[in-house]
Amino acid sequence: MISRIDLRGSQDDPRDALPRAEIDVADATERVRPIVEDVRHRGTEALIELAARFDGVRITDIRVPKDAIETALTDLDPAVRAALEESIRRARKVHSAQRRTDHTTQVVPGGTVTEKWIPVERVGLYVPGGRAVYPSSVIMNVVPAQEAGVSSLAVTSPPQKDFGGLPHPTILAACALLGVDEVYAVGGAQAVAMFAHGTEDCRRVDMVTGPGNIWVAAAKRLLKGVIGIDAEAGPTEIAILADHTADPDYVAADLISQAEHDVVAASVLVTPDEALADAVTERLAERVAATRHSERVREALSGPQSGIVLVEDLEQGLAVVDAYAAEHLEIMTVDAAAWADRVRNAGAIFVGDHSPVSLGDYAAGSNHVLPTGGCACHTGGLSVQTFLRGVHVVAYDRDALADVAHHVITLSEAEDLPAHGEAVAARVGRGTGRN
Numbered sequence: 001m002i003s004r005i006d007l008r009g010s011q012d013d014p015r016d017a018l019p020r021a022e023i024d025v026a027d028a029t030e031r032v033r034p035i036v037e038d039v040r041h042r043g044t045e046a047l048i049e050l051a052a053r054f055d056g057v058r059i060t061d062i063r064v065p066k067d068a069i070e071t072a073l074t075d076l077d078p079a080v081r082a083a084l085e086e087s088i089r090r091a092r093k094v095h096s097a098q099r100r101t102d103h104t105t106q107v108v109p110g111g112t113v114t115e116k117w118i119p120v121e122r123v124g125l126y127v128p129g130g131r132a133v134y135p136s137s138v139i140m141n142v143v144p145a146q147e148a149g150v151s152s153l154a155v156t157s158p159p160q161k162d163f164g165g166l167p168h169p170t171i172l173a174a175c176a177l178l179g180v181d182e183v184y185a186v187g188g189a190q191a192v193a194m195f196a197h198g199t200e201d202c203r204r205v206d207m208v209t210g211p212g213n214i215w216v217a218a219a220k221r222l223l224k225g226v227i228g229i230d231a232e233a234g235p236t237e238i239a240i241l242a243d244h245t246a247d248p249d250y251v252a253a254d255l256i257s258q259a260e261h262d263v264v265a266a267s268v269l270v271t272p273d274e275a276l277a278d279a280v281t282e283r284l285a286e287r288v289a290a291t292r293h294s295e296r297v298r299e300a301l302s303g304p305q306s307g308i309v310l311v312e313d314l315e316q317g318l319a320v321v322d323a324y325a326a327e328h329l330e331i332m333t334v335d336a337a338a339w340a341d342r343v344r345n346a347g348a349i350f351v352g353d354h355s356p357v358s359l360g361d362y363a364a365g366s367n368h369v370l371p372t373g374g375c376a377c378h379t380g381g382l383s384v385q386t387f388l389r390g391v392h393v394v395a396y397d398r399d400a401l402a403d404v405a406h407h408v409i410t411l412s413e414a415e416d417l418p419a420h421g422e423a424v425a426a427r428v429g430r431g432t433g434r435n
Contacts, residue, residue, distance in 0.1 A: 001284055001298060002255075002267075003307045004277065007320065014323045020373070021235040021264045021305035028218035032189035036197075036222055039190050043199035050190045051159050059165035062194075063201050064172065064183040072172035083362070084135060084174055090365035091143045098384035099147060110400035114393040120228065122152035122203070123387060124195030126210030127171055129158035129187055132261070135174035136362050140369050140382060141210050142178045148387035154202065155180055156194070158187025188212075189219035196223040209382060211369055230386055231379055234372040235305065237266040238357055239326035239346075241317050241339065246271075246332035248279035250353055252287050254330060255280070257358050259300035260293045266305040268324065270317045277308045318342060325376040328357040345377040402428040 005017055038046040044062055051057050073081075104114040125141040128134050138155060145153055155175055157167035166172065166185055175183050184202060186194055198204030207228035208220065217232040238258040242251055255267035271277055288297050300306060311317040314333060321329055325345035332353060333339050340351045347370030348360055360366045369382035405424045412421035 001288065002281065002301045003304075004310060005307050006310045007316065008272075008310055008312045014320045015374075018309065018320070018324050019266065019268060019305050019307040021237075021266050021303075023214050023217075023234055023264070023373075025214060025218050025221055025232060025234075028214045029222050032215055032218045033222060035189045036193040036219060039193035039199070040197040043197075044201050047186055047190055047194060047199065050188075051165070051186070054188055054190075055159050055161070057159040057161050057165045059159055059185060061201070062184050062186050062199075064166055064185055066181050068166055069172045069176045069181060069183060072169040073176035075169065076173040080170065081173070081177070084139070084177055087136065087139050087363045088143065088177060090363055091139055091367070092147065094365035095144045095147045095367070095384050098144070100385070100388060100390075108400050108403065110397040111404075112395050114395070116391045116393050117388045118391055119149040119151070120207045120387050120389065121150070122205045122207075123150050123154070124192075124205040124208045124227075125153060125155045126191055126208060126212050126216060127155060127157040127167070128210075128212050128216075129160060129168055129171070133168040133170050135168075135170045136368065137210060138171055138174035138178065138180075140367050142175075142180055144367065144382055144384045145209075145387050146178070148384045150387050152182075152203075152205075153180055154182040154184065154195070154205065156184040156186045156191045158191075159185035189215045192216060192219035192223060192227075196227045207387070209369065209386060230369065230382055231371055231375060232373075233369075235264040235266060236261045237268070237305075237327040237372055238330065239268045239270060239321050239324050239328070240330040240332060241314070241321050242269060242271045242273070242276060242330075242332040243314060243317075243334060244273045244276060245334050246273075246276055247353060248276055248283050249287075250356070251276070251280045251332065252283035254356050254358075255284065255301065255306075256287055256291055256297050257356070258328065259297040259306070260291065261300075263296055263299040264303065264305060265300045267301055268307055268309060268326070270309045270311060270320050270324075272311050272313045272317060274310060277310060280308065314339065321346070322377075325371075325374045327370045327372045327376065328360070330355070330357060347371045347376045347381050398428065 047062050051059050100117045102116045106112050127137045157171050159165045195205045195208045209230040211233040220229045259265050259267045322345045327347040329346035330350045331340045336352045340349050361368045367382045371379040405428045408424045409421035
């Protein structure tokens, strides 16, 4: 069901040997270009036609009525509401601690630089709606944006045939709990195009965040620059670094928990313990047969993006998981916290037997919108900082400028940009800049 890769004794760069989902965003980008252009030129009319084409839903309006959002909350299962409210409470507690304050540095007497943190003004938040429903993604997008001080938030999620062309009611209910009433029934690349170019019904945004399928990722790549983006999200991933102390049933359960997202989801175990690998393989067979989405899980686990990687020891295992740079990384080893502290590349790290990725998906307080495809080696997950811009405010008086003018003039001449120096000399006089 799941392949094995033996890296024991290998001195080669493990990145070439590790399993990874193969997706061609570049090809997808060219395929979504006509869709993006259609939305750009025809706006809402194009979106309505595309909903019929891609979602099989005939709609007359793309914006969800406020009363539909309110009704979704009224009709929500009380247990689901309680779970969402607790998830919101924990996420807000974590993200409120990420707020930044302005700071002024006195560089010299009379010369200061202030770093001012300004929130993005308007953000479009994408919430997937394919094989599963993701109200948790509403929380993970909206909470950090609100904590950052974003003044205008719009959520979009694909229209659902089973719900009269509206997004899933649980998604609408989550929006209601968070006080978001600007919601659109638009999915895929066309949703990103709507946010980027604006329509008669939806004012254009400054940034688009949130996970989606390859078409959403392709539209983000195509429109980056027109809008800011968080990342090009790919298929979800879990890597588990485990040794002989790990419970094979826990490991198998967690590999399956990510595999049920999609047939291209990646589940990777890295271990120096062959007996654990054997035990996990046995438990996978039992658990996959019993799980609800067994066909999807089986295809994901048997795909080229999943596997059990055998390593010489935990040191090599650490090097392997750092090279893999997983979206989600679990550490189930002796002294798990110490090994986790040494990890450099991961979207989020889950430490010990009782911190599964599923907890982070819903109620740890952490954010589950995380970098995929190895991007965790240079990119972090969604946070308050995603929605903030650090702007330097420079304030020098004449004496402070005069004191450094000769350096500015010298450097401007060294770069053959004399007008730069002349702009300073015009204020303080030529020469050394000290007169």
